[in-house]
Amino acid sequence: MVLLGKLADLGGAPALSLAGPLDWAGLKAALPETLSEAIDDPRVRVAVNGALLADKAALQAGEDDEIALLPPVSGG
Amino acid sequence: MVLLGKLADLGGAPALSLAGPLDWAGLKAALPETLSEAIDDPRVRVAVNGALLADKAALQAGEDDEIALLPPVSGG
Amino acid sequence: MRDIRLLTRMFIPGTLIGPFTQANPGLGGVCTFVGEVRHDQGVEALELTHYEPLTLPGMHDLADRAFDRFTLMGLLMVHRVGVLRPGEPIVCVSAAALHRRDAIDAVDFCMDHLKSAAWFWKREKRAGQWHWIEPRAQDHSDLARWQS
Amino acid sequence: MRDIRLLTRMFIPGTLIGPFTQANPGLGGVCTFVGEVRHDQGVEALELTHYEPLTLPGMHDLADRAFDRFTLMGLLMVHRVGVLRPGEPIVCVSAAALHRRDAIDAVDFCMDHLKSAAWFWKREKRAGQWHWIEPRAQDHSDLARWQS
Numbered sequence: 001m002v003l004l005g006k007l008a009d010l011g012g013a014p015a016l017s018l019a020g021p022l023d024w025a026g027l028k029a030a031l032p033e034t035l036s037e038a039i040d041d042p043r044v045r046v047a048v049n050g051a052l053l054a055d056k057a058a059l060q061a062g063e064d065d066e067i068a069l070l071p072p073v074s075g076g
Numbered sequence: 077m078v079l080l081g082k083l084a085d086l087g088g089a090p091a092l093s094l095a096g097p098l099d100w101a102g103l104k105a106a107l108p109e110t111l112s113e114a115i116d117d118p119r120v121r122v123a124v125n126g127a128l129l130a131d132k133a134a135l136q137a138g139e140d141d142e143i144a145l146l147p148p149v150s151g152g
Numbered sequence: 153m154r155d156i157r158l159l160t161r162m163f164i165p166g167t168l169i170g171p172f173t174q175a176n177p178g179l180g181g182v183c184t185f186v187g188e189v190r191h192d193q194g195v196e197a198l199e200l201t202h203y204e205p206l207t208l209p210g211m212h213d214l215a216d217r218a219f220d221r222f223t224l225m226g227l228l229m230v231h232r233v234g235v236l237r238p239g240e241p242i243v244c245v246s247a248a249a250l251h252r253r254d255a256i257d258a259v260d261f262c263m264d265h266l267k268s269a270a271w272f273w274k275r276e277k278r279a280g281q282w283h284w285i286e287p288r289a290q291d292h293s294d295l296a297r298w299q300s
Numbered sequence: 301m302r303d304i305r306l307l308t309r310m311f312i313p314g315t316l317i318g319p320f321t322q323a324n325p326g327l328g329g330v331c332t333f334v335g336e337v338r339h340d341q342g343v344e345a346l347e348l349t350h351y352e353p354l355t356l357p358g359m360h361d362l363a364d365r366a367f368d369r370f371t372l373m374g375l376l377m378v379h380r381v382g383v384l385r386p387g388e389p390i391v392c393v394s395a396a397a398l399h400r401r402d403a404i405d406a407v408d409f410c411m412d413h414l415k416s417a418a419w420f421w422k423r424e425k426r427a428g429q430w431h432w433i434e435p436r437a438q439d440h441s442d443l444a445r446w447q448s
Contacts, residue, residue, distance in 0.1 A: 004203050005273030006284040043287075050205025068203055074274035074285040080351050081421030082432040090349075119435075126353025144351055150422035150433040166314050177387070178339045183407070186321070187329045187400060239325070252335060252411055253442075259331070260404050267400075294401075 001027075002068040003035075007044070010035040020063035027059060027067065043072040078144040079111075083120070086111040096139040103135060103143070119148040153226035153248070154219075156211050158202065160234045165244045168230060176226040176248040183255040184246040185263055191238040197277040200233045200242070207233075207271040214265050222258040224249050229262060231272070264294040301374035301396070302367075304359050306350065308382050313392045316378060324374040324396040331403040332394040333411055339386040345425040348381045348390070355381075355419040362413050366395070369409065370402040377410060379420070412442040 001018055003011040011032065018030045028036045038044065039056075046056035047068040053059060061067050077094055079087040087108065094106050104112045114120065115132075122132035123144040129135060137143050153175040155168075165186045173182050189198050215227050226248040236242055243266060247258035274285040301323040303316075313334045321330050337346050363375050374396040384390055391414060395406035422433040 002203065004201060047206060052206070070203065070271070071273065072287045073270065073272055074287065078351065080349060123354060146351065146419070147421065148435045149418065149420055150435065166318050170314050179336060180338045181333060181335045184332045185329060185400060185404060188327060190328045190398065191326045250338065252333060256333060256404070256408050256411070263400055263404070
């Protein structure tokens with residue numbers, strides 16, 4: 001799993017390994033609490049293997065999938 | 077007197093010497109007919125010694141003044 | 153001529169723009185914007201993080217939209233990632249077109265979208281500490297200009 | 301840093317823009333537009349006539365208005381006069397500012413005004429004959445964009 005921007009600080013690292021398969025509830029349960037809460041922000045997007053999910057709550061990731069958690073991008 | 081743009085073609089040269097003093101009627105009378113007619117176009121501006129006249133019909137130029145006849149500038 | 157790149161090292165915009173201009177013979181005009189890291193009070197460095205699988209495709213998608221929207225001969229879009237010092241170039245967008253309006257508007261369009269819709273996260277170092285930069289309301293109003 | 305020039309000889313825009321950028325340390329962005337003589341069908345050359353006592357002061361007046369209207373650190377405005385061949389640069393406007401919107405808008409503003417309100421008369425040579433270029437309606441609509 002890849003954590004971008006300030007989510008990397010909350011996760012303590014830019015990448016984490018979690019055991020799959022994972023749905024959204026399973027992912028949140030596997031993360032530190034502050035990170036788990038932060039990714040509920042509707043501006044946080046989720047990508048699986050480089051493809052953005054339209055609805056992150058519909059996440060279904062397998063053992064070898066790369067999940068990216070993407071906070072809002074920074075201003076100019 | 078300095079003729080710019082296509083007015084130089086009508087005058088046959090980019091510069092002419094005329095005897096002063098000259099007002100607008102005197103200037104028009106001293107020029108070739110096609111040029112004299114062309115400068116009546118309201119878009120033609122007149123400058124004396126580098127200063128644009130607000131009303132070219134009010135021209136009053138002395139012996140050593142430089143009169144410039146300026147047609148509309150070209151498009152981009 | 154289309155040249156879209158993410159660069160991890162310092163670059164000199166002139167070394168990109170000269171060849172880009174040469175590569176578009178017959179152009180009427182070239183508009184170029186170069187953004188540099190500002191010398192903001194107390195800022196020692198700026199770091200840009202990106203997510204490779206989204207960032208570069210996102211820039212290509214933006215280039216596609218610019219080519220659809222404007223009549224362009226060429227588009228150069230280069231963005232730095234990594235750690236930058238104040239004064240270093242961070243972004244360079246150059247558009248070549250037959251007519252100046254297309255060239256200028258394409259650069260304006262790409263910059264507004266790169267700044268606010270591209271996948272970059274920035275943090276700046278002040279007094280030895282890194283601070284994340286938040287989204288800005290201004291960026292959304294810049295984008296709204298193009299939604300007609 | 302303000303650099304306003306009429307040039308009678310061929311110039312290389314990069315040789316002006318590099319030093320201009322260097323002369324404005326601390327800038328956030330530089331926008332540059334370079335216009336070249338287009339390879340229009342059958343056009344062999346373009347000649348620009350100017351009237352020295354009006355043209356250069358007119359460019360300085362335009363620069364004054366750009367500085368009044370936008371928050372700029374520097375402005376470079378260079379225009380060719382004389383006989384030019386297709387592909388040669390004819391105009392280069394570069395604006396340096398803390399913020400990109402000022403830099404881009406200042407270049408757009410100066411180009412719209414240079415093209416239609418500056419004292420240049422152009423003629424082009426086709427099949428060995430010179431033909432004067434008339435004013436265009438498009439230029440007036442470009443100018444109207446700034447009258448608010």
